[in-house]
Amino acid sequence: MTETLHIIGGGMAGSEAAWQAAQMGVDVVIHEMRPATGTFAHRTGNLAEMVCSNSFRSDDDERNAVGLLHWEMRAANGLIMAMAEAHRLPAGGALAVDRDPFSEAVTARLRAHPRVTVAPGEVTELPREGQWIVATGPLTSGALADSIRAETGAEALAFFDAIAPIVHADTVDMSVAWMQSRYDKGETEDERTAYMNCPMTKPQYEAFIDALLAAEKTEFREGETAGYFDGCLPIEVMAERGRETLRFGPMKPIGLTNAHDPQVKPYAVVQLRRDNKLGTLYNIVGFQTKMKYGTQTAVFRMIPGLENAVFARLGGIHRNTFINSPTLLDDRMRLRSRPGLRFAGQITGVEGYVESAAMGLLAGRMAAAQILGRDLPPPPPDTATGALVTHITGGAEAKTFQPMNVNFGLFPPVEARGGRRGRKDRYLAYTERAKTSFSQWLAAQG
Structure with a gap:
C-alpha cells in the first residue's frame, strides 16, 4: 500500500x-x-x-x-x-x-x-x-x-492584499453607463457586452480623486508594517501616487466609445466586469480598496451611473503572508x-x-x-x-x-x-x- x-x-x-x-x-x-x-x-x-x-x-x-x-x-x-x-x-x-x-x-x-x-x-x-x-x-x-x-x-514576509467591491447590475443607471468590451473584443454579443462602462468628465474625475484621497481608510495595527503587491494596489494608494495615475490605469478611457454620446471622449472610464453567469452581479475592475465600508458607499456612488448602486459586497483588505x-x-x-x-x-x-x-x-x-x-x-x-x-x-x-x-x-x-x-x-x-x-x-x- x-x-x-x-x-x-x-x-x-x-x-x-x-x-x-x-x-x-x-x-x-x-x-x-x-x-x-x-x-x-x-x-x-x-x-x-x-x-x-x-x-x-x-x-x-x-x-x-x-x-x-x-x-x-x-x-x-x-x-x-x-x-x-x-x-x-x-x-x-x-x-x-x-x-x-x-x-x-x-x-x-x-x-x-x-x-x-x-x-x-x-x-x-x-x-x-x-x-x-x-x-x-x-x-x-x-x-x-x-x-x-x-x-x-x-x-x-508579508504584504497587504485588497478586494474590489461587487455591484448588483440592476442598480446601475444604464442611461449613463453602456455595455462594451475595450476595443470591442469578442465575437459574440455576449462577449462584447461583458463590461459595463461608466464615463467621467474631467471635473467629475478630479472630484473623485479628491474624495479618494480624503476618504477614511482602514488603519493597520500598531507595529504592523507591510507593503502592497503592485498587481493588487488599493485604488486610493494608486491615487496617492499621482492624480493622473488612475486615468492611465484601471480608469483609462482608451478603446471605449460612449454609446450615449459617441462624439465626446470620456476623460476617464470606470469598468465593471460581469461576475456571474446570470449577469446580475458586476465587480468594479481594479477598484481594490482599504476604505472603510461607510466611506466606500459614498465615494463609489460618485461614479456616474452608480449613484444608486447597491453593493453585494464591499471591498476589503487583508494581510497576506508568504x-x-x-x-x-x-x-x-x-x-x-x-x-x-x-x-x-x-x-x-x-x-x-x-x-x-x-x-x-x-x-x-x-x-x-x-x-x-x-x-x-x-x-x-x-x-x-x-x-x-x-x-x-x-x-x-x-x-x-x-x-x-x-x-x-x-x-x-x-x-x-x-x-x-x-x-x-x-x-x-x-x-x-x-x-x-x-x-x-x-x-x-x-
Whole structure:
C-alpha cells in the first residue's frame, strides 16, 4: 500500500495538487478548516473559492505569459482550468468565471474522486511525519503561521492584499453607463457586452480623486508594517501616487466609445466586469480598496451611473503572508529542513489564482512521484511553470523577494533569429519554445 499524501488547504493550489496526485494513483487527504473556521474573505466551505477577482486574466497563449500558463495547465489535465472553462463568462480576451458554480464544481469533482478525502478541521502545527503539502494560501491561520515561523527560524514576509467591491447590475443607471468590451473584443454579443462602462468628465474625475484621497481608510495595527503587491494596489494608494495615475490605469478611457454620446471622449472610464453567469452581479475592475465600508458607499456612488448602486459586497483588505522560498525550498518545492513538507500556492511567493494553481499542480505531481518511488524534476525554466518554480526556489534574490505574477521577464531570453525581434514576435517565440519544452517534460513522465 502506498503512502497517503496530506494537503493542508483546499484553495486553488491545494485542490489542483490533490487532483494531480490522485490522478497519478496516490490517495490524498485534503485538510480544510472552512467552514468551521472561517476567514474574513471566504463565504463558503467550498474548495477553490474565489475571494478576490473572478478572473484568471488573459487567455492568450501565444503572446501572454499567464495565457501560456493556462495552456500548460490544460496540457497537464489540470482540474482548475477544466472547471474554469466549464463555467466561463464573457470577458473579452480574459478567462473570467462564474465564481460560485466554479468552486462548487471543483468541490464536487474532488469529493467524487475515489482517491480523495476531504477532512474538515484546522491543522495548527506542521506535521512531523509523512508526506504533506502546505497550500494554505494568503489567509493561513495564526496558529499554523506561528508553527511555520518556528520551523523556518525567520519572520514570514508579508504584504497587504485588497478586494474590489461587487455591484448588483440592476442598480446601475444604464442611461449613463453602456455595455462594451475595450476595443470591442469578442465575437459574440455576449462577449462584447461583458463590461459595463461608466464615463467621467474631467471635473467629475478630479472630484473623485479628491474624495479618494480624503476618504477614511482602514488603519493597520500598531507595529504592523507591510507593503502592497503592485498587481493588487488599493485604488486610493494608486491615487496617492499621482492624480493622473488612475486615468492611465484601471480608469483609462482608451478603446471605449460612449454609446450615449459617441462624439465626446470620456476623460476617464470606470469598468465593471460581469461576475456571474446570470449577469446580475458586476465587480468594479481594479477598484481594490482599504476604505472603510461607510466611506466606500459614498465615494463609489460618485461614479456616474452608480449613484444608486447597491453593493453585494464591499471591498476589503487583508494581510497576506508568504515564506522566503529562495532560502527555504529546494527545487522539488520541499522545505530543506523537513523534506517531507512541500509548500505550494501563494504562501510560496507566487501571486494570482493561476500561478497558485500551477504551483499546486507541480507540487502534487512531485509529491505523488516521490510516494511512487520516482523522482520528478521541475519543468524546464523556459516554460511558464518552470520559470515560476525556478524563480521561487532560487532564481529570485532572497533579500528582496516579493510576490510575483508569471511574466516573460522570468524566462531565459529568446535567441534572435534573422535580426532584431519586435516585442510581439519575441513573445510568440517564448510561447512556442515553452510549449515544446513543456510537452517534452510531460511525455518524459510516461
